[in-house]
Amino acid sequence: MTGSGQRLAWHxxxxxxxxxxxxxxxxxxxxxxxxxxxxxxxxxxxxxxKRLPGRPDAIQVMQERHRRWCEERAQPASDLRIASxxxxxxxxxxxAPLRAVCWQPVRRRLVEWTFGLASPxxxxxxxxxxxxxxxxxxxxxSLFGLGVRPGGHWRPVEVxxxxxxxxxxxxxxxxxxxxxRRFGLARHLLxxxxxDDWYARLLRSSFARVESVEAAPFRxxxxxxxxxxxxxxxxxxxxxxxxxxxxGRLWYDRAAMRLHAVESIARRAEDLVEVDHxxx
Amino acid sequence: xxSSEPALTQEQQLALRPQRNxxxxxxxxxxxxxxxxxxxxxxxxxxxxxxxxxLREQRTYVLxxxxxxxxxxxxxxxxxxxxxxxxxxxxxxxxxxxxxxxADYLGTLTARGLVAVAVPAGQGG
Numbered sequence: 001m002t003g004s005g006q007r008l009a010w011h012x013x014x015x016x017x018x019x020x021x022x023x024x025x026x027x028x029x030x031x032x033x034x035x036x037x038x039x040x041x042x043x044x045x046x047x048x049x050k051r052l053p054g055r056p057d058a059i060q061v062m063q064e065r066h067r068r069w070c071e072e073r074a075q076p077a078s079d080l081r082i083a084s085x086x087x088x089x090x091x092x093x094x095x096a097p098l099r100a101v102c103w104q105p106v107r108r109r110l111v112e113w114t115f116g117l118a119s120p121x122x123x124x125x126x127x128x129x130x131x132x133x134x135x136x137x138x139x140x141x142s143l144f145g146l147g148v149r150p151g152g153h154w155r156p157v158e159v160x161x162x163x164x165x166x167x168x169x170x171x172x173x174x175x176x177x178x179x180x181r182r183f184g185l186a187r188h189l190l191x192x193x194x195x196d197d198w199y200a201r202l203l204r205s206s207f208a209r210v211e212s213v214e215a216a217p218f219r220x221x222x223x224x225x226x227x228x229x230x231x232x233x234x235x236x237x238x239x240x241x242x243x244x245x246x247x248g249r250l251w252y253d254r255a256a257m258r259l260h261a262v263e264s265i266a267r268r269a270e271d272l273v274e275v276d277h278x279x280x
Numbered sequence: 281x282x283s284s285e286p287a288l289t290q291e292q293q294l295a296l297r298p299q300r301n302x303x304x305x306x307x308x309x310x311x312x313x314x315x316x317x318x319x320x321x322x323x324x325x326x327x328x329x330x331x332x333x334x335l336r337e338q339r340t341y342v343l344x345x346x347x348x349x350x351x352x353x354x355x356x357x358x359x360x361x362x363x364x365x366x367x368x369x370x371x372x373x374x375x376x377x378x379x380x381x382x383a384d385y386l387g388t389l390t391a392r393g394l395v396a397v398a399v400p401a402g403q404g405g
Contacts, residue, residue: 022374041294163377163381163384164371164373164377185346185373185381191345256372
């Protein structure tokens with residue numbers, strides 16, 4: 001299976017996953033994080049990143065990892081075959097997982113891929129698609145089928161990943177927020193209701209005061225655009241009952257049986273992000 | 281401290297065959313929803329005093345939507361893997377989404393006494 005699947009992009013690290021690969025565990029810190037990936041029950045890969053005080057010797061790092069891997073399996077340590085693939089230094093030994101490491105000098109971050117049951121074609125395609133950015137300016141944020149590139153500097157403040165319901169919240173200055181959502185089981189969620197009614201309910205459940213919801217097809221899918229006000233979250237705003245501005249879009253991808261939504265929320269109306277432009 | 285829960289591998293979990301609680305009775309069966317009753321059992325002093333205290337004899341539940349579709353597919357022969365495949369095929373979920381969602385639903389149905397998931401002898405940890 002070598003077809004391409006979902007995008008994965010986080011803190012400047014991005015790639016296209018092979019078809020059928022899914023993130024099954026994650027740590028999302030900017031300086032220290034990890035993705036674990038499975039194809040059904042098979043562990044196919046793991047990607048980790050860590051900020052370090054200085055540039056490590058990539059080959060030594062891989063040899064140390066390989067030595068520990070052999071030790072855990074009570075195998076005699078074999079020699080690693082070292083090769084380069086673009087910015088990646090790769091190390092492989094018969095029967096052992098392929099490792100690929102890359103140092104990011106500006107972020108001072110070591111990024112490591114370890115491939116378990118991935119095929120050589122899958123590993124090659126993934127590493128060829130993998131890009132490493134030295135900052136988050138204008139960056140892509142893609143995870144669990146969600147994908148946004150809002151432009152400017154944003155940082156993730158919340159990720160909620162439940163089966164068939166994912167929510168990603170990004171924040172930037174001045175006080176503005178972008179919320180991306182993706183739902184499975186669309187038929188059951190809608191339960192015969194229209195998109196306008198369902199989206200208004202969803203926004204109200206987040207304590208929004210919905211001002212308007214209008215039909216607005218998006219990329220060939222049925223959709224709606226909503227304008228709403230959201231209660232400010234900072235102490236003084238709460239006390240004063242000040243409300244932020246909100247602009248949201250929801251669309252229904254019937255073929256994929258998914259509902260997608262993205263909302264821009266800002267203290268001032270002029271700071272709202274044009275949500276259609278933020279979507280990948 | 282050893283865990284009291286049976287530790288099954290993911291492959292073993294997928295091979296399980298959930299079955300309906302034979303003591304659950306269908307009170308109402310419509311295309312869009314089902315109302316079920318599960319008899320309650322009491323132990324110890326409560327079992328003796330249940331009539332005196334007029335404790336509830338049964339608890340009723342209404343299933344609709346995905347819960348109802350799942351309930352209809354639980355027949356004691358369909359495996360968890362088969363139910364995962366159904367969610368992937370009919371609802372467009374990924375394997376992991378389907379597996380985790382199903383674990384949630386089966387956990388809820390089991391906690392309510394509507395479904396039992398028996399672990400074959402020798403598979404528990």
